[in-house]
Amino acid sequence: MGYICDFCGDQRSMVYCRSDAACLCLSCDRNVHSANALSRRHSRTLLCERCNSQPAFVRCVEEKISLCQNCDWLGHGVSTSSTHKRQGISCYSGCPSAAELSSIWSFVLDIPSIRESTCEQELGLMSINENSESVGVPPENGNVSVSDQVTDLPALDRSFVGTSSIPESSSETRILDQPDGPANECLPKLYCPATKCPALCEDDNLYDDFDMDEVDLNLENYEELFGMALSHSEELFENGGIDSLFGTKDMSAGDSSCQDAIAAEGSSVGLVNATQPACSNAASADSILSTKTEPILCFTGRQAQSNLSFSGITGESSAADYQDCGTTSMLLMGEPPWFAPCPENSLQSANRSNAVLRYKEKKKARKFEKQVRYASRKARADIRRRVKGRFVKAGDVYDYDPLSTTRSC
DNA sequence: GTTGGTTTTCCGACCACACGGATAT
DNA sequence: CGATATCCGTGTGGTCGGAAAACCA
Numbered sequence: 087m088g089y090i091c092d093f094c095g096d097q098r099s100m101v102y103c104r105s106d107a108a109c110l111c112l113s114c115d116r117n118v119h120s121a122n123a124l125s126r127r128h129s130r131t132l133l134c135e136r137c138n139s140q141p142a143f144v145r146c147v148e149e150k151i152s153l154c155q156n157c158d159w160l161g162h163g164v165s166t167s168s169t170h171k172r173q174g175i176s177c178y179s180g181c182p183s184a185a186e187l188s189s190i191w192s193f194v195l196d197i198p199s200i201r202e203s204t205c206e207q208e209l210g211l212m213s214i215n216e217n218s219e220s221v222g223v224p225p226e227n228g229n230v231s232v233s234d235q236v237t238d239l240p241a242l243d244r245s246f247v248g249t250s251s252i253p254e255s256s257s258e259t260r261i262l263d264q265p266d267g268p269a270n271e272c273l274p275k276l277y278c279p280a281t282k283c284p285a286l287c288e289d290d291n292l293y294d295d296f297d298m299d300e301v302d303l304n305l306e307n308y309e310e311l312f313g314m315a316l317s318h319s320e321e322l323f324e325n326g327g328i329d330s331l332f333g334t335k336d337m338s339a340g341d342s343s344c345q346d347a348i349a350a351e352g353s354s355v356g357l358v359n360a361t362q363p364a365c366s367n368a369a370s371a372d373s374i375l376s377t378k379t380e381p382i383l384c385f386t387g388r389q390a391q392s393n394l395s396f397s398g399i400t401g402e403s404s405a406a407d408y409q410d411c412g413t414t415s416m417l418l419m420g421e422p423p424w425f426a427p428c429p430e431n432s433l434q435s436a437n438r439s440n441a442v443l444r445y446k447e448k449k450k451a452r453k454f455e456k457q458v459r460y461a462s463r464k465a466r467a468d469i470r471r472r473v474k475g476r477f478v479k480a481g482d483v484y485d486y487d488p489l490s491t492t493r494s495c
Numbered sequence: 496g497t498t499g500g501t502t503t504t505c506c507g508a509c510c511a512c513a514c515g516g517a518t519a520t
Numbered sequence: 521c522g523a524t525a526t527c528c529g530t531g532t533g534g535t536c537g538g539a540a541a542a543c544c545a
Contacts, residue, residue, distance in 0.1 A: 460531060466513065467532035475535025476510035486534075503542070509535090520525075 102133045102141040109133050119180070131177045136161070147171040 090109075091099045097111035103119070110118065110130075119128055132142040132152045140154035146161070148170040153161060158172070178186075458464045470477050471484035478484050 458532080460514075463513070463530090463532045465532090467511095467534090470511075470533080472510080472534060474510090475533075476508095477512075477533085479511060482511095488533085499545095501542100501544080503540100505540075506538095508537090510533105512532095514530085516527105516529090518525100518527075520523105 099133055099138070101130045103128050103130045104141060109138070126180050129177045129179050132175055142175050144172040145175055147173055 091097045091111035091114050092108040097113060099109035100112050101110055101115050102108070103110060103115070115130060119126055119130070132145075134140045134142045134154035134157050135151045136153055136157040140156060142152035142154050144155075144158050145152050146158070149161075152175060153172075467477075469489055471482075471488075472478060472486045473482075473484055475486075
């Protein structure tokens, strides 16, 4: 596993894609993730150079090696090597060029295959899910931000390995500890711990059953259904919280993405509302984490409600995703969702009904594309002869031949 | 508004067999 | 300990049939 590219099986794998759970060489990474807009959004990071199977999240400056959390812990948890300087490794999406990769990972200049990487035509499509604050955004590269900040990762980072506690990175602490104020209101919006460091959640079984890719989190549906936080928050209060939302009959089991999406959003609104009066200290915030919605959505509250942070579940979700979601963004911005009731409730109700209608239509038209895991098997199945749709033994009579559409009987 | 019959939609099961992972040698 | 052989579970698509939903009188 690992080391050799999962796609071509030839080149040495360099990056890890969480969405595909695949180790890829740079060439295949570029090819695979330039296929379409969705694949471009896959969050990738360097592959751990020690175990060659997990995404790296730090670069040991002393040893010049990229390590996943586990290997970092094994290598730096004890002995004198624990004092090694380590540099956070950024995730990226899109199709970065060699220059862009070099800009975010200065150390990759040591790796010839990256120097050789070319994808100039895709310049500007890369986005970096940064481990630390952005320090510059080259105009020609849009949403690329760069940081080579070297940090000493505190022992605290390792303490949650194998536990179900919520990861708390140093950067998180840095953000959350900042004083409240207008200048900081935007920080939670940009902050997404799981995105910044996939490895932080990698060992956390808490998230094993939740995969953003699988549920295809559709933020557009959020806005359709939850465009008005007020009406929903009121409904949640009236109906006793998120359970009523989970029981919505409109949400068929097959449409798990919408269900999960709504669950996530509903949880965010509902929980914030329901717990807001008591959510003024760390203890109350922690209590949120113990609710049954924990696997779906995590909150990391530290100080006041304005510091409530939205924590993504997997590295796949990016800050940009949340920026797309008006309601969530509002929460992230620290604005109280329980703002004064609007006198135009009837109008909002009508709008909401329209939104639900649009959602239903959209849902009806929606088709889940089957994902083929093994192209070779598909190729074989495509040419196999059948009888009434069933495969038949080679040489037996058949009534359908995909190749010639002829019949033997 | 309710009921019963008809039509439409949805979804799981079925088939053979190459492939890949696990295990044994 | 690595290489090879063997075993066994998995996945693939078109069609069918039953269940559920939708529709209509």
